[in-house]
Amino acid sequence: MTEIRVVPGNIVEAQVDGVVVNLFEGVTRPGGATGAVDRALGGEISRLIDKGYFKGKLNETFLIPTSGRIPADHVLVVGLGKSSEFDLDRVRQVSATAAKTLRRVGCKRIATIVHGAGIGGLEPGAAARALAEGTFMGLYRFDKYLTSREENTAGDLEEVLVVEFDAAKIPVLTEGVERGRIVAEAVNFARDLVNEPANVLTPTEMANRAREMAARYGLEFEVLDREQMESLGMGAFLAVAAGSAQPPKLIVLKYWGTDRSEPPIAFIGKGITFDTGGISIKPAQGMEEMKTDMSGAAAVLGAMQAVARLKPKINVIGLAGCTENMPSGTATRPGDIVRAMNGTTIEIINTDAEGRLVLADCVCYARKLGARAIVDLATLTGACVVALGKVASGAFTTSPEFLSKVKAAADAAGEKIWELPLFEEYRQQLKSDCADIKNVGGREAGAITAAYFIRTFAEDTPWVHLDIAGTARADKEQPYIPKGGTGVGVRTLVELALRDAGQS
Ligand code: BES
Ligand code: ZN
Ligand code: ZN
Secondary structure (H helix, E strand, C coil), rough: EEEEEEEECCHCCCCCEEEEEEEEECCCCCHHHHHHHHHCCCCHHHHHHHHHCCCCCCCCCEEEECCCCCCCCEEEECCCCHHHHHCHHHHHHHHHHHHHHHHHHCCCEEEEEECCCCCCCHHHHHHHHHHHHHHHHCCCCCCCCCCCCHHHCCCCCEEEEEEEHHHHHHHHHHHHHHHHHHHHHHHHHHHHHHCCCCCCCHHHHHHHHHHHHHHCCEEEEEEECCCHHHHHHCCCHHHHHCCCCCCEEEEEEEECCCCCCCCCCEEEEEEEEEEECCCCCCCCCHHHHHCCCCHHHHHHHHHHHHHHCCCCCCEEEEEEEEECCCCCCCCCCCEEEEEEECCEEEEECCCCHHHHHHHHHHHHHHHHHCEEEEEEEEEHHHHHHHHCCCEEEEEEEECCHHHHHHHHHHHHHHHCCECCCCCCCCCCCHCCCCHHHHCCCCCCHHHHHHHHHHHHCCCCCCCEEEEECCCCCCCCCCCECCCCEECCCCHHHHEEEEEHHCCC
């Protein structure tokens, strides 16, 4: 477990293994802490710049052995890119790059300055928060099943010291670092869930982990089992669970940050612990990726963990609709008609369009619990990946005001979302001959018709749907996003809750 501490002092004198300093692109004479380290190294950083070996491009690194000139063995210079383009997300990126680079060379203790709080012009508390977020998200790895991990990779960093020269800034930096660490730990909790294989992370195991987390951080926990869902009339959710030997679980987490009479905001996540497609079975190629089809649920559990720790003065409920989607003799068939909790009858054309069925009943349940607004997150459609790639999540809403709040939160959190329309003309594609609605709307506008389906269950409750099919899993490493589960959505939800409470 890596510790992080903000300490007063001069980074040149830090008693650590590695020291991180930075440089904007185009700067020829380093100033501040970088200048101090440069002088202690006899102008070595200046020389690298003069000779063109180091340009300061974003996430560029140069590792300098100090040979005893300062207490640390290594100085890592990290590029910040152009100062005109610098922002909090770049703080996250360079902090992750620096921590990972020094871990790779075997450092156990490192010291860093807060990137961007000086000439970068960022607010110091926000920059410190971004530094901690980037550091802890970047250091994440899922290696519990690698038997001989020690032979292949460096051990963990033990401590990150954030060194600040100006003692007056220490409290605000400490508060920022603490928040950032809580957010990153929530993201990493979600990543662990996403990366677990489906033989381990069954709906029951997901409920167990949610229960443990809730007990640890003081959330109210409840789980609805098959019988309870039957009594509530959740025929859509149960239709997805019908083929599986694993019992479904609807996880309910409640956070009370203000008077219990105040209506809560609800976060809902799609928690398909494995999506085979059911009777409408998926092709074998790449099917293993469908262990990540519970990423929406993971994001909700992660966000609830951070909310419980950051304590915004609002009420929040988190719902995770967990089940496998399996083919079997008891599985739902194409053509089956089922009834959702609100009485709507659904003709199931394709059993692989299961996420919307689970979400339909979860949305009904959130309304029954008195939600004043709903955000759902789901790895819902391949069509959304076609539309937006792996760069942005699709966003859909019945309430432009509510979406603008979610968008502002996503922006601040460094997660990209992009709105797609829900024109009422799309409704036609969901018309069934024999039921109120069908669960697929044909090839055209697949992400939109999926969202439209859920929308009909949200009725008049302000609702935002985020389709994270393209963003929940990364197939290449980025500075603070490792390969595999990304934990996308956690940061947006946490930021939304904090802003809703006026606390960010
Ligand atoms: N879980 C998938 C969507 C998905 C695809 C997530 C790729 C992540 C990456 C979802 O349940 C699904 O199978 N959707 C179908 C819907 C179709 C049958 C209307 C799809 O997108 O093909
Ligand atoms: Zn599916
Ligand atoms: Zn799915």
